[in-house]
Amino acid sequence: MYGSNEEDKLKNIMKLKEELEKDLKKKGLLKDKKQETSKSSTVDESTMKRLKESVVKSSHIVPEESLTLYNINLQDYDASIEDVIKALRIFSAKTTNMNHKLIFEGLVKLLEGNVKGAKDSFTQAQGIEAQYNKILSNLYSGEDVSQELALFLKSYPDSIYPLLLILEREIIKGTADGIEKILSILSKRSYFWHLIFELFKDTYSEEAAISAVREKVFASLIMLLFVYIDRTKDLPIQNHTCLNAHKSYLRGETISAPDWCPFGRIAIEARRYLAGYKIDFGAVKPFEKTPEGKLFLGLVYLNEGNKTIAEQYINAFEKQVGDYKIYKKHLKQSKMGIEQFIALPSDFEPVEEKISIIEFVTKNPGYDIYVRYRKFEFVRLVFSEEHCKINYSK
Incomplete structure (x- = not known):
């Protein structure tokens, strides 16, 4: 959780951002991007066809746009991490631009988990991408990058890179309010980020998804997000941890995921727990700073009758996510509150009164619960496998 010092750092960075934006607007260099509303209120087959075509067309990366x-x-x-590494090595071998070569080499090291080596490569390179990558490496190393971020933002006030760094910082720190502040700014820059903002707040719409399609970026991810919005759509199995884990979740199927995938590993342990097996707490431990990790562990301890530890996790979850809503139904599973981790919850009805999770469970034995809150996972997805592999590997 954030202490007051961390909150002050974020406030200072956001204040600097606001001041720079005001100055740029006065100079006519920055304008708010208004969100269009689509005339179509349904996701038709032609839209999905265009989206799938975008996936096919974007099935490669080019050197000059891969820094x-x-x-x-x-x-x-x-693209899998292994395929990206192969492509970057080819770029590095072929390029005559030494600056790009250093960046490609640094990205390979970063993807391989050699964060220190990556930082060394980025330090030798120049340009905004090199600076972004260097600060990202420091962030992944667990360093306090507040001062670097402030200087970077001041140097490049109209660039998306400082905002991306602040956003990843907030994801790692686990602050829902901090994430929402950055997303509110990013949402004005593109339809894609507007869609992510809506998904984070759990207020997504078909119109936002259709607008995001037109930008032809993150095509495979948008296809996945379409399925969350319209569950009649389907996704092909792809060689990608995030896409496959979420597809299995949407179908209510068994998920296969590596040790560093918070969404997938929690789902795996939840399914095992419902089947009567004991929880492998070591498998969930790396994710206990995430809201879903706290909620899952808290509910497990509640089911096991250890209310003291359960309260610690659930109180921390409630503080971390801020606003949340409890839904209920009569308990049909063997364990309370676990269904939401293995598949989309169904047949739950909202609890109208404002009440804590512990209080509701204590007063309402025999009920299953589903907790709805701002979802970090939808934001985490943007940064793909790399973010989780580097930050959650044991």
């Missing part, structure tokens, strides 16, 4: 992991994901979201 950051964000831009690589933007071009070819469903």
Whole structure:
């Protein structure tokens, strides 16, 4: 959780951002991007066809647009980490631009988990991408990058890169309010980010998804998000952890995921728990700073009758996410509150009174619960496999 010092740092960075934006607007260099509303209120087959075509067309990356992991994901979201590493090594071997060569080498090291080596490569390179990658490496190393971020933002006030760094910082720190502040700014820059903002707040719409399609970025990811909005749509199995884990979740199927995938590993343990097996707490431990990790562990301890530890996790979850809503139904599973981690919840009805999770469960034995809150996972998805592999590997 954030202490007062961390909150002050974020406030200072946001204040600097607001001041720079005001100055740019006065100079006519920055305008708010108004969100269009689509005339179509349904996701028709022609829309999905165009989206699938975008996936096919974006099934490769080009050297000059592959100087950051964000831009690589933007071009070819469903490429595996191994395939990206292969492509970057080819770029590095072929390029005559030594600056790009250093960046490609640094990105390979970063993807392989050699964060220190990556930082060394980025430090030798120049340009906004090199600076972005260097600060990202420091962030992944667990360093306090507040001062670097402030200087970076001041140097490049109209660039998306400082905002992306602040956003990843907030994801790692686990602050829902901080994430929402950055997303509110990013949502004015593109329809894609407007869609992510809506998904985070759980207020997504078909119109937002259709508008995002037209930008032809993150095509495979948008196809996945379409299925959350319209569950009659389907996705092909792809060689990508995030896409496959979410597809299995949407279908209510068994998920296969590596140790560093918070969404997938929690789902795996939840399914095992419902089947009568004991929880492998070591498998969930790396994710206990995430809201879903706290909620899952809290509910497990509640089911096991350890109310003291359960309260610690659930109180921390409630503080972390801020606003949340409890839904209920008569308990049909063997364990309370676990269904939401293995498939989309169904047949739940909202609890009208404002009440804590512990209080509701205590007063209402025999009920299952589903907790609805701002979803970090939809934001985490933008940064793809790389974010989780680097930050959650044991």
